[in-house]
Amino acid sequence: MTTTLTKPPADEAKRPRRPRSARAGGTLHAGPIAYVILALFTIGSLFPLVWTAIAASRDNQRLAQNPPPLWFGGGLFDKLEIAWNDANLGEAFINTTFVAGVSALTIVILSTIAGFAFAKLRFKGRNALMLIVIGTMMVPPQLSVIPLYMMVAKLDWSDQLQAVILPSLVSAFGVFFMRQYLLQALPDEIIEAARVDGASSWRVIWHVVFPAARPAMAVLGMLMFVQTWNDFLWPFLVLTQNGNPTVQVAVAGLGRGYTPDQSLIMAGALLGTLPLLVVFAIFGKQIVGGIMQGAVKG
Amino acid sequence: MTTGHDTAAASPAKEGGAAPARPSAGPPDDERRRARLSRRWQRDVRWSPYAFVSPFFLLFLAFGLFPLIYTGWASLHQVELTAPTDMHWVGFRNYTRIFDDDFFWNAAKNTLTIGIISTVPQLLMAMGLAHILNYKLRGSTFYRVAMLAPYATSIAAASLVFVLLFGRDYGMINWALNHVGIDNIDWQNDKWPSQIAVSSIVIWRWTGYNALIYLAAMQAIPQDLYESAALDGASRWQQFFHVTLPSLRPTILFTVVVSTIGASQLFGEPLLFDANKGASGGSQHQFQTLGLYLYEQGWVNQHLGRASAIAWTMFLILIVVGIVNYVISRRLRASS
Numbered sequence: 289m290t291t292t293l294t295k296p297p298a299d300e301a302k303r304p305r306r307p308r309s310a311r312a313g314g315t316l317h318a319g320p321i322a323y324v325i326l327a328l329f330t331i332g333s334l335f336p337l338v339w340t341a342i343a344a345s346r347d348n349q350r351l352a353q354n355p356p357p358l359w360f361g362g363g364l365f366d367k368l369e370i371a372w373n374d375a376n377l378g379e380a381f382i383n384t385t386f387v388a389g390v391s392a393l394t395i396v397i398l399s400t401i402a403g404f405a406f407a408k409l410r411f412k413g414r415n416a417l418m419l420i421v422i423g424t425m426m427v428p429p430q431l432s433v434i435p436l437y438m439m440v441a442k443l444d445w446s447d448q449l450q451a452v453i454l455p456s457l458v459s460a461f462g463v464f465f466m467r468q469y470l471l472q473a474l475p476d477e478i479i480e481a482a483r484v485d486g487a488s489s490w491r492v493i494w495h496v497v498f499p500a501a502r503p504a505m506a507v508l509g510m511l512m513f514v515q516t517w518n519d520f521l522w523p524f525l526v527l528t529q530n531g532n533p534t535v536q537v538a539v540a541g542l543g544r545g546y547t548p549d550q551s552l553i554m555a556g557a558l559l560g561t562l563p564l565l566v567v568f569a570i571f572g573k574q575i576v577g578g579i580m581q582g583a584v585k586g
Numbered sequence: 587m588t589t590g591h592d593t594a595a596a597s598p599a600k601e602g603g604a605a606p607a608r609p610s611a612g613p614p615d616d617e618r619r620r621a622r623l624s625r626r627w628q629r630d631v632r633w634s635p636y637a638f639v640s641p642f643f644l645l646f647l648a649f650g651l652f653p654l655i656y657t658g659w660a661s662l663h664q665v666e667l668t669a670p671t672d673m674h675w676v677g678f679r680n681y682t683r684i685f686d687d688d689f690f691w692n693a694a695k696n697t698l699t700i701g702i703i704s705t706v707p708q709l710l711m712a713m714g715l716a717h718i719l720n721y722k723l724r725g726s727t728f729y730r731v732a733m734l735a736p737y738a739t740s741i742a743a744a745s746l747v748f749v750l751l752f753g754r755d756y757g758m759i760n761w762a763l764n765h766v767g768i769d770n771i772d773w774q775n776d777k778w779p780s781q782i783a784v785s786s787i788v789i790w791r792w793t794g795y796n797a798l799i800y801l802a803a804m805q806a807i808p809q810d811l812y813e814s815a816a817l818d819g820a821s822r823w824q825q826f827f828h829v830t831l832p833s834l835r836p837t838i839l840f841t842v843v844v845s846t847i848g849a850s851q852l853f854g855e856p857l858l859f860d861a862n863k864g865a866s867g868g869s870q871h872q873f874q875t876l877g878l879y880l881y882e883q884g885w886v887n888q889h890l891g892r893a894s895a896i897a898w899t900m901f902l903i904l905i906v907v908g909i910v911n912y913v914i915s916r917r918l919r920a921s922s
Contacts, residue, residue, distance in 0.1 A: 316822075318721035325718055329711075330732045333794060337735060339758065340747050351750070356758045398641045405638035417639060424646055426843070426908060430851045430877060431897045432653035434660060434890055438670040439653075455649040463642055486627070489634035518740035520854040521877075525885070540742045540858060548861070550750055557743035564738040572731030579734075579795065580802035 337561070344368065344555035351550045363551070371542070371555035376529065380538040381563075384517055387449055387534060391456045392512040396505050399459060403466025404497045408479060409489075418467070425460040430521055440526050447531030452523050456516050462508055465582045469504035470497070507578030510571060514564055535560040654901070661895040667888035680895035684883075690896070692871055693879035696781065700856075700875060701849030704785035709841060712793050713834075716800035717826065730801075733794030744787055745858035749774075752783045774860055777872040784873050787855045792848075796841050803837035804830060839915050846907055850900060853877035876900055 318326075345364035346357050372378060405411070406418050436455055445451040474497065482492050498505075523534045529541035539560040542553045568575060661680055663673040684690045715733070719726060736744065751758045752773035760770045773783040807830065815825050831838075852875045856867045865882035867874025874882070876896065884893025 316721050318718065318723050322718045322721055322723075325714075326723075326729050329715060329794075330729055332790070333733050333736050336744070336747050336751065336790065337739065339751070340743070343747075343750060352756050354756055355761050356756055398645075402639045402642050405635040409635040409638070411632070411635035414635070417643075421642065424650060426847065426904070427650060427654060427901075428847050428851045428904070429650065430853065431657060431901050432650060434884060434894050434897060435653035435656040436649065438656075438660075438665075438890070441670045458642070458645045458649050460642070460646075463639075486623075488627070489630050489638075493638075514738060518738075520741045524854075536740050536742045539740070539746070540854075540861075542746070553746050554750070557746045561739050561743045564740075565735065568731060568735060568738045572734065573727050576727070576730045576734060576798060579798050580805075 337565070340554050340558045340561070344371075344551055344558050346551055348549050348551055364555075367551055367555040368559060371552050371559060374552065375538040375542050375556050376533060377535065377538055377556065377559055380533045380535045383449060383532060384534040384536075387452050387456075387523075388513045388516040391453050391516045392509045394457050395459045395462045395512045396509045398457070399462030399466045399508060400470075400497065400501050400505055401493060402463045403468075404470050404474075404493060404501075406463065406467040407470040408474060408476065421460045421463050424458075425464070429455065429458070433522060433525060436522070437525060446526050447528060449532060451526045452519075452534065455522060456519065459512065461582070462512065465508055465511075465578075466501065466504060468582065470501060473504070474500045503574075504578070504581070507574055507581070510567065510575055511578060511582075514567070517564060657894045657897050657901075660891055661898045663891050663894075665890040665894070667885060667890055670890060673891075676891070680889075680892045681899070684892060684895055684899070689871055689874070690879060693867075693874050693876045696867070696871075696873055697850060697852065697875045697877075700781050700785050700788075700852060700873065701846065703781055704788040704852075705842075705845045705849055708789045708793050709796060709838075709845065711789075712796035712841075713800055713838075715793065715797035716804055717830070719797065719801050720804045730794075730798060733797060735794075736791045737795045739791065741787075741791070741854035742858060744791055745855050748783065748787045748790070749859055749861075752786075775869055775872070777870070780859070780868055780873045784852075784856050784859050787859070788849070788852070792845070796845075799841060800834060800837060803834050807833045835915075835918065839911070843908070843911055846911075847904065850904060850907075851877050853881065857881070 341364065342357055342360055343351060344367050346361040347363060350357055350361065406414060406421075432455075440446055440451045443451075478496055478500070479492055482496050487495070517534075518536065519534070520536050520540070523537050524540065527533050527537050529538055533541070539556045542548070542556040660673065662675065662677060664676045664680075665673050719729060723729065752760075754760065754770055754772045754774065757773070759773070763769075763771065771779050773779045811829050811833070812825055815829050820828060856873045856875050856878050857864060859873065860868050863869055865874075865878050865886045867878045880893050880896040880900070883896060884890050
């Protein structure tokens with residue numbers, strides 16, 4: 289998109305002749321039915337989130353009445369405060385930010401380096417190794433939890449954050465994603481030029497690959513942050529609500545008990561989701577672009 | 587790829603020195619230094635790719651492959667949760683025990699039906715959505731981001747909200763259904779309604795994401811395919827079926843594989859859908875999935891060995907599914 293801006297004006301004259309449909313998708317304009325369907329899906333996507341806030345702003349008695357509340361009551365901030373304190377959410381936020389941050393950063397760096405090797409370097413066994421990377425995506429991490437749990441027990445790591453961080457660092461998707469990006473974003477000439485100047489591979493990575501990969505690294509970082517933030521099963525197994533919880537563990541703990549306070553649960557769920565929704569509101573366009581970019585040739 | 591080859595081929599040509607710009611004539615001392623540099627340079631070109639890809643493989647070995655294999659080993663032992671390092675060899679007894687357990691087969695069936703209920707409508711809707719998003723739209727970014735909002739919502743938060751929305755007496759969904767003359771449905775305790783409700787959480791979270799993946803693939807289809815189809819007099823629908831769908835085949839296969847794996851691992855949604863019943867997946871185990879059954883055996887009944895046997899059975903099922911998928915896709919490719 290930006291490249292069209294930097295092109296010389298000679299191209300500018302040609303452009304109107306060719307519709308820019310290729311980038312914008314199909315050439316056909318959407319009819320009113322398409323807009324209606326889209327509106328329905330948008331409402332369907334956003335309504336449960338909005339309703340979480342509505343339910344959190346009402347008290348338990350109001351939630352046990354018909355019809356269900358459709359608009360906000362006055363208790364939202366009180367409920368948020370109670371949920372924050374009850375569910376140990378302050379600590380959970382710090383923990384989760386740390387876990388997701390460390391994990392995303394490490395994955396991004398390791399994936400960029402590996403993705404560069406797969407995209408631009410020639411070495412024996414490259415294609416076979418890449419196939420193995422893709423193959424590992426088919427092995428769900430859940431099937432490995434029992435030995436990991438034994439390891440954690442043996443090392444006495446339960447309730448400790450490294451128990452959550454370390455297994456989350458395996459990301460075949462990251463390697464694949466960076467490889468796809470670097471294949472088209474990093475011209476071979478630049479690498480060769482650096483080579484001719486006598487740069488070592490590490491220098492090439494530091495001075496050529498990282499700068500070229502920065503946009504994709506940012507997107508991958510956000511995707512991985514979201515994924516780790518939302519991870520449920522493994523943190524649920526090794527962390528406890530009162531020990532050293534992540535946000536998901538803390539929020540899940542709100543739902544227990546025989547007479548649960550529903551509006552409090554909603555307040556907790558809202559708090560646990562809010563940071564990511566803010567990230568999506570700000571960087572939504574980039575994240576959408578990143579997901580679509582990772583999908584092509586997938 | 588070819589240029590990568592050039593880099594490798596270029597290295598012997600520069601054997602004279604790593605910094606070719608410098609004047610070549612020099613004392614023998616300098617030449618030795620340059621030879622040493624060049625050797626180091628060649629070593630670098632040859633071995634550093636392996637260094638660059640090794641972290642991934644080491645991490646996968648430690649936290650993916652080794653645990654997976656060790657699960658198989660543990661499945662042949664009696665291991666208690668309270669003493670996970672104390673293992674007694676029992677052969678295949680864990681397997682015979684779970685195959686004799688009705689709840690295992692119940693969980694397997696539930697996983698299959700919930701998998702179908704959640705995956706098929708999800709992918710069909712995603713395809714339709716992608717088709718619409720592929721039109722020229724005003725505010726297209728807004729729709730895309732809005733549809734991705736559920737993906738940003740965690741399983742825990744989403745499940746807890748849906749429990750309320752699907753409430754029997756005061757839930758929003760029954761309230762809306764009452765308006766069209768449908769009596770209150772017990773979304774938690776009746777078998778099919780509960781499975782539909784659990785599936786709807788999955789559908790809600792993933793439809794937009796899959797739509798974006800399909801949209802990306804649609805945008806990669808060359809425009810002239812449509813133009814020539816239009817010249818041949820194909821209607822919009824015919825274009826969709828004869829141009830769009832065939833071009834999307836690899837992407838569809840990819841999403842089917844990913845969704846199948848996801849469906850086979852379903853855990854958090856059914857666990858939280860009835861938080862008080864927890865691992866049993868409802869009062870009658872009506873929405874207990876294999877993932878939940880594994881958790882129940884391992885962490886509630888404290889039989890890690892048996893849980894390992896469940897994990898390995900799931901793994902073998904996935905391999906079979908993978909092979910079937912592969913065969914089907916090869917057939918499809920051969921027929922086209």
